[in-house]
Amino acid sequence: MNKSDGMPEEFWIPADIYYKEGAFTADWVDLSVADGSLPFLGQQIAAAQAAGAGSKTAPLPPAEEDFPVSPPGLIFHAGRCGSTLLSVLLSNLPQCRLMVEPPVLNRILSADGLWPFLPAEIRAEALKRVVFACARAANRMGCRTIFKLSSWNALHLPVFQKTFPAVPCLFLYRKPVEILVSLMRQPPSWGHRADTVTAASLFFRLPPSQVPPDRQVLMAQTVGRLMQNVADAIEQEGDASRWLLIPYEELLRSGAGAAAGHFGLTPMARSQAAAQSLPAHHARDSSRPFSPDSAEKQAAADPELIRLAESLIGPAYERLESLRRIRARGRA
Amino acid sequence: MMDKETIVCADEKILFSEMGSEIVILNIDNGRYTNLDEISSLIWKLIQEKIKVGEIIDIMMSKFRGSAEEIERDVLTLLDQFSQRGFLSVFPPES
Numbered sequence: 001m002n003k004s005d006g007m008p009e010e011f012w013i014p015a016d017i018y019y020k021e022g023a024f025t026a027d028w029v030d031l032s033v034a035d036g037s038l039p040f041l042g043q044q045i046a047a048a049q050a051a052g053a054g055s056k057t058a059p060l061p062p063a064e065e066d067f068p069v070s071p072p073g074l075i076f077h078a079g080r081c082g083s084t085l086l087s088v089l090l091s092n093l094p095q096c097r098l099m100v101e102p103p104v105l106n107r108i109l110s111a112d113g114l115w116p117f118l119p120a121e122i123r124a125e126a127l128k129r130v131v132f133a134c135a136r137a138a139n140r141m142g143c144r145t146i147f148k149l150s151s152w153n154a155l156h157l158p159v160f161q162k163t164f165p166a167v168p169c170l171f172l173y174r175k176p177v178e179i180l181v182s183l184m185r186q187p188p189s190w191g192h193r194a195d196t197v198t199a200a201s202l203f204f205r206l207p208p209s210q211v212p213p214d215r216q217v218l219m220a221q222t223v224g225r226l227m228q229n230v231a232d233a234i235e236q237e238g239d240a241s242r243w244l245l246i247p248y249e250e251l252l253r254s255g256a257g258a259a260a261g262h263f264g265l266t267p268m269a270r271s272q273a274a275a276q277s278l279p280a281h282h283a284r285d286s287s288r289p290f291s292p293d294s295a296e297k298q299a300a301a302d303p304e305l306i307r308l309a310e311s312l313i314g315p316a317y318e319r320l321e322s323l324r325r326i327r328a329r330g331r332a
Numbered sequence: 333m334m335d336k337e338t339i340v341c342a343d344e345k346i347l348f349s350e351m352g353s354e355i356v357i358l359n360i361d362n363g364r365y366t367n368l369d370e371i372s373s374l375i376w377k378l379i380q381e382k383i384k385v386g387e388i389i390d391i392m393m394s395k396f397r398g399s400a401e402e403i404e405r406d407v408l409t410l411l412d413q414f415s416q417r418g419f420l421s422v423f424p425p426e427s
Contacts, residue, residue, distance in 0.1 A: 114360070117348065117349050197367060201356055202351075207351045209354060
């Protein structure tokens with residue numbers, strides 16, 4: 001969704017971040033010329049830079065606790081479960097600015113360079129500065145910022161919990177075997193992190209001796225941990241209202257209405273309709289028609305994949321479903 | 333050659349990240365990673381500040397079963413490996 005109409009002349013956000021000797025510096029890019037039809041923020045940044053957008057390297061200021069900006073919302077997900085579709089639907093809302101899988105957040109949480117070796121409090125401070133810098137930029141446009149994170153970011157959920165304790169969160173998930181079938185067909189961008197034990201240890205936050213040698217097992221285990229982290233967070237926090245759990249089937253049935261409500265967005269009727277209608281095309285690839293594929297994925301799973309899904313993801317999936325049902329009964 | 337009176341400390345150019353009870357370390361001089369098992373990780377944490385080798389041996393003896401000679405030999409072997417890889421600063425015994 002291109003929101004360039006009426007946008008202020010400048011919309012500077014941090015595109016990359018560096019930490020040295022106690023100072024945070026960012027590569028900033030002016031996204032006011034961004035192509036909002038591109039689903040991922042990294043694509044928008046690349047397109048803006050190719051179009052000659054302004055860029056600069058400058059300090060990344062501290063998050064101002066008293067800055068009059070609504071806290072952003074955070075979308076976590078298990079991967080291959082409609083999160084890009086949800087972000088496309090939400091981006092139709094006029095007061096909503098989606099930041100989809102920001103490369104700068106992935107930099108902070110990645111296994112690359114010095115970041116995994118920096119103390120947790122420094123990485124938390126970096127996350128906070130980036131999120132608030134984006135929120136401030138969007139606030140100048142009269143928008144709320146929703147961050148749709150990369151699936152693996154939920155491996156770092158405790159850092160997000162500590163850094164953004166009051167921010168509304170959402171978790172999108174799907175039947176385990178359907179996720180695994182999708183991951184096997186088209187390995188995720190994080191798949192190469194399994195190439196060596198050290199890389200896998202740093203990326204998946206696993207003790208080196210516990211990195212499974214089998215990539216299929218590692219993927220299933222990772223999806224299970226994503227779901228488990230969210231279930232743990234909800235149970236630890238004791239306040240289930242901060243989290244909204246949306247299974248894929250529910251997203252297809254109800255669109256983004258529940259998510260918009262959870263994030264405190266009050267869409268106008270026309271926008272709400274747009275947010276709640278399923279698109280005709282695939283969210284990641286507009287050349288492909290969109291059609292629900294759960295039945296086909298269930299049928300395509302071989303016995304080993306079903307075993308992995310049931311043993312490594314199933315228990316966490318059932319915990320999420322149980323938490324969701326408890327919350328639904330509480331609302332009824 | 334180290335002995336119980338030798339004082340050791342992890343080199344400040346070596347960064348580490350804890351993964352549960354194990355540690356991955358990065359030598360920023362050459363960009364090389366090293367994985368430490370649980371016992372090596374415990375010793376790595378002990379040497380984050382200057383410490384006598386004898387104190388390390390005493391701590392390991394209080395935590396693990398084995399003869400004093402065996403534990404002393406294992407600790408000295410590991411510290412020697414750390415030293416050869418440049419992970420460690422070694423100081424002479426205090427007078």
